[in-house]
Amino acid sequence: MGIKIIHPGIYTTIQDEGRFGYESLGFSPAGAMDYESYYLANQLIGNDLNTPVLEMTLKGAKFQVTSNVTIGTAGADMPLLINDEEYKVGAAIDLIKGDVVEFGVARKGVRTYVAFLGGFDIKPELGSYSTHSRSKIGGVGRPLQPFDVVDLNGGLARHGYKVVTKDIDTSNVIRVVKGQQYDYFDEKNLDNFFHSEYTVSKDSDRMGYRLDGESVEAESHDIISETILFGSIQIPKNGKPIILLSDRQTAGGYTKIATVAKVDIQKIAQKKPGDKIQFKLIEVEEAVELYKEHLRAIKNKEFIGTTKEFSNVRRPVSERIHTLIGGNS
Structure with missing residues (x-):
């Protein structure tokens, strides 16, 4: 059967x-x-x-x-x-x-x-x-x-x-926490990242979502390769953010400006090419609590x-x- x-x-x-x-x-x-x-x-x-x-x-x-x-x-x-x-x-x-x-x-x-x-x-x-x-x-x-x-x-x-x-969450605001190389970006580039609206590119899949929009520059885009987290947002040399997802590579050598809060990964998963997103910075402690609350609601069959x-x-x-x-x- x-x-x-x-x-x-x-x-x-x-x-x-x-x-x-x-x-x-x-x-x-x-x-x-x-x-x-x-x-x-x-x-x-x-x-x-x-x-x-x-x-x-x-x-x-x-x-x-x-x-x-x-x-x-x-x-x-x-x-x-x-x-x-x-x-x-x-x-x-x-x-x-x-x-x-x-x-x-x-x-x-x-x-x-x-x-x-x-x-x-x-x-x-x-x-x-x-x-x-x-x-x-x-x-x-x-x-x-x-x-x-x-x-x-x-x-x-x-x-x-x-x-x-x-219903699935279709809001455009994606909450993030600071990435491993957050301090590599000056105030102007951080402002560009958090106050720009990005568009999901057609070159997006389970490995990662490439975004079109305002470019972001780091003081150095190359780092020693390190572990890639689910939701890491890396900034390659062209300055266009890439959100790394389920089928991501296990390690990479580009600067990571932020990481998507786990509670909002589901929002990204339901975005198609052409959809808009905007990033909002929150603290790690808030991201953890939001995820715990969401899992608690699911497990309680709410x-x-x-x-x-x-x-x-x-x-x-x-x-x-x-x-x-x-x-x-």
């Missing part, structure tokens, strides 16, 4: 929280870009929060399920069709063997997550299921392709028709409710009967 990929969308991979403890060997952590949506997709159906999921980018995948299974979806607002009937992202949905599921082009946000009850029946590599395509490890070792088959562990969940009650609509409700028995009498091919 599992899923058969009919069309993978633009960039669909298997991700979990990430692969940690191997950066000294050159392996990037990888992992879900938007941790909030990743956790909520799993939480909808009662999975452990670190269960591997599908991460879909800009345009989602089309696949067929070969067994009954419950899915949870969260993140970007992508059109969702099951056997050509429309449903909403952000809910637990029961799928019946043979169902064809198709996600369209994101109308809001960039990344949508699909969790399956029990997760995927695949082997972890270096302690994680996360795909890192450059290393060809995790998941199926690459983005999904047509005709891929991925086995599943679970079946139907007793979920009570749960829904996500929180963003999960029960639907009062029936637009996403599918009853397995009646759907199966409908299929058997010819409602679906």
Whole structure:
């Protein structure tokens, strides 16, 4: 039992929280870009929060399920069709063997997550299921392709028709803390960085987001290579900031003016080329507390409710009967 990929969308991979403890060997952590949506997709159906999921980018995948299974979806607002009937992202949905599921082009946000009850029946590599395509490890070792088959562990969940009650955060303000080389930048360049509006470049991916806008100059752009943090904002010689993300290199030799507060990484993950962002400096202590509060709210299920609509409700028995009498091919 599992899923058969009919069309993978633009960039669909298997991700979990990430692969940690191997950066000294050159392996990037990888992992879900938007941790909030990743956790909520799993939480909808009662999975452990670190269960591997599908991460879909800009345009989602089309696949067929070969067994009954419950899915949870969260993140970007992508059109969702099951056997050509429309449903909403952000809910637990029961799928019946043979169902064809198709996600369209994101109308809001960039990344949508699909969790399956029990997760995927695949082997972890270096302690994680996360795909890192450059290393060809995790998941199926690459983005999904047509005709891929991925086995599943679970079946139907007793979920009570749960829904996500929180929308993705589309605000433009990205909170940051001082980077390792913050003191390499004079007052004029710091002012340029924090009071300019930047545009996400088309040359952006899971490795990093390149930004177009005001250039920033350091007294020296070259440093001895050092560890790259999730959300590090490095300033190369052309002065254009780069936000380093899940598939980042493990070390680098450019000055880092700031680091995105972990609580706002999810905002970056849902920005597409052409979107605007502006940076706001906060203290490390505030960034830590904001992240803790956010995780506390997720773990307390503050963003999960029960639907009062029936637009996403599918009853397995009646759907199966409908299929058997010819409602679906």
